[in-house]
Amino acid sequence: MIIVLRPKISKKDEALVLKEIRRLGYKPHIMRGVARTVIGAIGDERTHHTLETLTAFPQVESVMPVQKRFKLVSREAHPHNSTVKVQDQLIGGQKFQVMAGPCSVESEKQLLATAHAVAEAGATVLRGGAFKPRTSPYEFQGLGEKGLKLLAKARKETGLAVITELLSENHADMVAEYADILQIGARNAQNFQLLIAAAKTGKPVMLKRGLSMKVEEWLLAGEYVLANENPNLMFCERGIRTFETYTRNTLDLSTIPIIKKESHCPIVIDPSQGAGRADLVVAMCKGAVAMGADALLIEVHPNPAEALSDGAQQLTLEGFRKLMVELKPFIAAAGRE
Amino acid sequence: MIIVLRPKISKKDEALVLKEIRRLGYKPHIMRGVARTVIGAIGDERTHHTLETLTAFPQVESVMPVQKRFKLVSREAHPHNSTVKVQDQLIGGQKFQVMAGPCSVESEKQLLATAHAVAEAGATVLRGGAFKPRTSPYEFQGLGEKGLKLLAKARKETGLAVITELLSENHADMVAEYADILQIGARNAQNFQLLIAAAKTGKPVMLKRGLSMKVEEWLLAGEYVLANENPNLMFCERGIRTFETYTRNTLDLSTIPIIKKESHCPIVIDPSQGAGRADLVVAMCKGAVAMGADALLIEVHPNPAEALSDGAQQLTLEGFRKLMVELKPFIAAAGRE
């Protein structure tokens, strides 16, 4: 920790700060600069009481942490890329993976038609929401366990793995029974109790970035999964909230090189939520591939205009098939299969 | 719903859109403008399938909802201010209320010292976190049920009502047993399962605004409480996330007149979280009172520099006492007691 003192502090006031630093278990180290005195506090910031509370001292102008707060998710801790095994596929390995399917599971017919189409086009994981977090209590909330059963049926018929959202701690075991990957949605990205419950199922967890989550906070939320002894974590960028209203969210593709740099965990891009508009999804997928993403998560629906949720952002079956063809040269250019 | 068609659409393409509108249960009404054709879809947007999925049609440029999506929390539904009764106090009534206490319950000594001091200075509700949502898994997570017991003890000694955060669906009954008001924190503001669990306890609920929650989304999250048959809802503004880094968050005081205009529920302001710095809290409290807030939620700690969480933003006991004196003329100017 670096503690910057206000200008013109008396020796006595300075001593009080030094005393407190020592009391909290750090060793203070003073540097007298031209305009300010700065104190370096030597000690492990992750195991000691934080010194940020020192800003409560009138003598202190600011406190700046030096150490990164995340540990297990960091590349420092694990220099090689980690991979997540889902059925017989690796996410984060040499093969570029595509997860696709409807926003919500609506019916057997809708789900199976989509599952067969995306499998044929090259996807390896089927997405579909059975429990849906909806902004309004009056909107369609998902089919619940019935939806999970349909996903399991689609897996059996197509061989696709299944990813679906976990909304409630109380559903963790039930959802884990049917799904191959548990998705933690953006609204619950800092619902730590849910993260712990998901981690404890032992299933792979895909953690979406919250709408206004800083990279460090996202990594720390992921730390909750690894710290609960589940190493199978993926991060998923799905757009952040900004002032721009043309798109539903602003897909922050720079998180691809950032997550690769800071963490060893795979990074997945969800361009459907990011754009909120199917007509922008294709370009965003190409960008994600080129920038080094490990996988895509794409919303596909047999008839988007009749979708019970988020119709505007879902690709048609034919649109998805064409996308997969168009992505090929970019996957090759990125050195992936 | 208003559906704007793209320019130069053929009659046949237009007819397809009209057919879909009818199929979804609305009556279309065409207006031919100078540059665009616009269709008004007559029907209740809250009971029918949303037409926003129409943007999946290539013929459609945009879809604009006309109706407000929230119902029970709206002032339209309940033109008079509603009040929430907590022990013998009304929140949202003529009396201006102050809730104060430490960020976290840390020890009996810390809590009781704070409780007596804030009660003496005029607060009527004691705040204190027993379950703490922390960005990092390595930070202090709260005393749990032991903290709840200390809050109950402080209530008994001081007569203050108790507000504390509910973090997990599984704790709803336990927390409701000890607390007079359940707080839903910013990170869980769209954790709808938690909102439902809180509502079902029957206890008053204070819903903090999420870090990047639009006013409409906040009102709709509140709608989850009222729709689950709990009328005792308060909104609490605690700052939103913006580009500014001088303060921890940007306290959006304009929500006071906005919530008063759109909703009948009381509005509480939390300047401690909003500022993240004790030295700005006093001015923000004055602003909140002047703008018509119903209550304040203020962090107070006997020794902020030693606090186990958020020390930088907590007032000292003496600081709080002085604040209460300084607020008096503004409370009078606002026509409150």
Add this chain to the structure above:
Amino acid sequence: MIIVLRPKISKKDEALVLKEIRRLGYKPHIMRGVARTVIGAIGDERTHHTLETLTAFPQVESVMPVQKRFKLVSREAHPHNSTVKVQDQLIGGQKFQVMAGPCSVESEKQLLATAHAVAEAGATVLRGGAFKPRTSPYEFQGLGEKGLKLLAKARKETGLAVITELLSENHADMVAEYADILQIGARNAQNFQLLIAAAKTGKPVMLKRGLSMKVEEWLLAGEYVLANENPNLMFCERGIRTFETYTRNTLDLSTIPIIKKESHCPIVIDPSQGAGRADLVVAMCKGAVAMGADALLIEVHPNPAEALSDGAQQLTLEGFRKLMVELKPFIAAAGRE
């Protein structure tokens, strides 16, 4: 400057960083912590080459400035509040000031009616745009010099001082001839050439905060005025751009205590631009007064619905009169006249 090295740097690599720090005129000071080595660079950051370029070294993890970059606008440089004299009024003194008038000067009739009404209600400065920055080239761009002449006429008739926006370096002398205060608008808040031109007229300058300007950047833009030998600077908060769309901008009232803390210059609040809605302006004015603002800038129009710009946010003459009455107890509570 504090330079944080990456973990596990060799002595040789460390030496290269130290050498560069010395070459740039600073004295390095090493602190070896538990997880990182940190270098304090002793020297005046305002007169030396910035060390932020050191992040270009692969050995360096981050560089953190210690000193504040603004000087002349800082309270450190000038501990007492400074005041700006406009005609016989002081802005920033004991008397609370109100600036009011139409968004745009549209006609003699409109301007004079407004000027007389606001003067009678207690305003001391007349606002009105003669040159208007408009998002679209097809919108009303203001009356230009004709508008300035009308403002001068209104001043003569009412005794009000005049504030109006300066849009172009080439107009600086012309606008200064007619106006008592030059306003730099939000879109030009970092148009440094314009700031310099305004400063050089010698007239008082009111600098609006840019839509996404951090406090530090705003203070530094003000520094351009003082560094060009014009001490008569006021800051004006008018709302920042955030994700919220209910209001046009998010009025950041926390800037009142922040500017008071960091700077000696007066702070003015513009609730009309901040809210974009007249029905919220009244509450925002009360908040601004209570929080310690030195003045308000309020848009008033005889018939807002016919205004050539920003009709939605302008108060009627009667609305303004009532506002001034309602503000009185808050001005008294704030200890102002």
Add this chain to the structure above:
Amino acid sequence: MIIVLRPKISKKDEALVLKEIRRLGYKPHIMRGVARTVIGAIGDERTHHTLETLTAFPQVESVMPVQKRFKLVSREAHPHNSTVKVQDQLIGGQKFQVMAGPCSVESEKQLLATAHAVAEAGATVLRGGAFKPRTSPYEFQGLGEKGLKLLAKARKETGLAVITELLSENHADMVAEYADILQIGARNAQNFQLLIAAAKTGKPVMLKRGLSMKVEEWLLAGEYVLANENPNLMFCERGIRTFETYTRNTLDLSTIPIIKKESHCPIVIDPSQGAGRADLVVAMCKGAVAMGADALLIEVHPNPAEALSDGAQQLTLEGFRKLMVELKPFIAAAGRE
């Protein structure tokens, strides 16, 4: 325009709104819905008084524009891609273009070394700031005309075209004399006087997106150039300001498909400003190419750590050479040369 009335408005109040709509030159068209009455106002929104001022009526809940406000920059107006000719190169055509060079022109040696290196690696345009907008008045402000002369010299030696920033209306002729493309920087993106001055030189204009500029505002700022009879406009995305602090700005790559959809003008991506960190630039360049950008603008410096501005984000000469090699397969995949 669509005007939504508040619920339960009397016929008389409704008539007042209809009268005002007619008075402002529109033909009103009433639709009575389930919860609200909606009025469509038929007329050209670009040539008539805006109806947004109607929100000043207490009867009106909201006003929603239907038409797009930009005209000349829109793809509707010009369905084919437009290209900008610079020396013998086309920007926006089949060939992918790269503009590269130092943030600031610092010396003849620095500039010529960079120019030769980037030309050899395949760039066709040389960037370099002679007039620099700096957040602080105490930072290096550029070499001014001397810098322009060095750029001209570099052009002569290398055959590269030259792009440089225009900061002041008063410099428009001078800068146009030396440069092939005038750059309008982010801070001046809504400095309309500067845009008009740039347009009038007749030289191609590259308009950077302002830090908090919505897509529509950006297009409208571009409209100022075309409306002043200069058809040679390029847009340049360089990152927007968001809550994220890991990167200096958030590069919004979704603007590539958006600008392509809404406008016929070329789109250039500046990943250096967007990231503020050289180590992220390479991935961002790949993403921009894949998503369909027409050109890149990249900061390159012989010795970034000694740069007088923005050292942290500049590539080395060798870094740039490697980048150009790595981009090749992506340029091919995107079907460009």
